[in-house]
Amino acid sequence: MISSFRTSHHVPPSVFGMEARGCPFCGSTSVAVYAGFRNHVSCMTCGADGPVGERGADPRDAVARWNSRPEVAE
Ligand SMILES: [Zn+2]
Structure with missing residues (x-):
């Protein structure tokens, strides 16, 4: 769904006074x-x-929820 990826609905977490951790998959x-x-x-x-x-x-x-990283078994 890359085509609908960047939309006006996506806003920085700072808008809500939050900081989001980096992506757990790619590190971005x-x-x-x-x-x-x-x-x-x-x-x-x-x-x-x-x-x-x-x-x-x-x-x-x-x-x-994004910032929470539960321990998972490998
Ligand atoms: Zn990522």
């Missing part, structure tokens, strides 16, 4: 909050999307 720090129908954080470099929030959820929750 170019990440933006998709503040729209279902909020989530997207990596602007590789296209990875963070966990999607409930409809009408606070965009800051999306950033918090």
Whole structure:
């Protein structure tokens, strides 16, 4: 879905007074909050999307979910 990648719905996390961690997949720090129908954080470099929030959820929750990195078994 590269074609619909950069949209006006993507805004810097600082808009919400947040800082987002770098992308866990490609390491890019170019990440933006998709503040729209279902909020989530997207990596602007590789296209990875963070966990999607409930409809009408606070965009800051999306950033918090993106920033959380649970330990996973290899
Ligand atoms: Zn990435």
